[in-house]
Amino acid sequence: MTRSLSARSEKPLTRPLHAMSGDERSHPSLGLLWLRSGEPFHRFAWQMLPVALILMVLPAGLAAAAFSARPIEITASARPPALGRRLLVASVMLHPLFLVAIDIHRASLGLSLVLALFLLRGRAVLRQVDWTLIAIFALMFLDLRLVAQQDWVRSLVAEARLDKPRRLYVAGIAISQIIGNVPGAILLAGHSDHWHLIACAVNVGGCGSAVGSLANVIALRMLM
Numbered sequence: 001m002t003r004s005l006s007a008r009s010e011k012p013l014t015r016p017l018h019a020m021s022g023d024e025r026s027h028p029s030l031g032l033l034w035l036r037s038g039e040p041f042h043r044f045a046w047q048m049l050p051v052a053l054i055l056m057v058l059p060a061g062l063a064a065a066a067f068s069a070r071p072i073e074i075t076a077s078a079r080p081p082a083l084g085r086r087l088l089v090a091s092v093m094l095h096p097l098f099l100v101a102i103d104i105h106r107a108s109l110g111l112s113l114v115l116a117l118f119l120l121r122g123r124a125v126l127r128q129v130d131w132t133l134i135a136i137f138a139l140m141f142l143d144l145r146l147v148a149q150q151d152w153v154r155s156l157v158a159e160a161r162l163d164k165p166r167r168l169y170v171a172g173i174a175i176s177q178i179i180g181n182v183p184g185a186i187l188l189a190g191h192s193d194h195w196h197l198i199a200c201a202v203n204v205g206g207c208g209s210a211v212g213s214l215a216n217v218i219a220l221r222m223l224m
Helices: 002-006 012-025 028-037 041-066 085-103 107-121 123-128 131-148 151-160 165-179 181-189 195-205 214-223
Strands: none
Touching (some): 028 041, 028 131, 028 195, 041 085, 085 107, 107 123, 181 195
């Protein structure tokens, strides 16, 4: 969404706003925490609903107070992409099936179905995917899991006494301001089973500094 909106806006200052308003309800760390929780998707989504509603209302109120009601200026050269209705319908139908596949620990099967669909019907979409960004996310998950297993990291976590819920919550928010909410969630998930508390903390942390949300970092990269 951040990439799509930024490609059509003439004013680059609007892009970080898009990132702040969109990322906190659906970022990769929630997928990780969902898998770590062992909860069915519908139960995980229901438990995260109060946090999602709060983080939708507060940024909307802040945006209404901080920005004028002037419409976003669209570049003259930006044309809306052609809508592939069949591909859209197929994608919408595959989405719940993909979630079910993950729920029953058959993520590779779900991924294969999605890739097969787009290879057959939507190769142009695959060509527009930012594969570099996806690779960065994948490496981030692998690297930070290895970092979390280091003895010196375990010592720091033990000294911080993150077994206490309040300390864990504050740590999640604070770490997000330094390394981002997705890396923060990966790091904390390696040392605590309180997935719901970590999810709340990194969601709140993502609304802080520009570094707090990876979507903001992506938007800033587009401005440079």
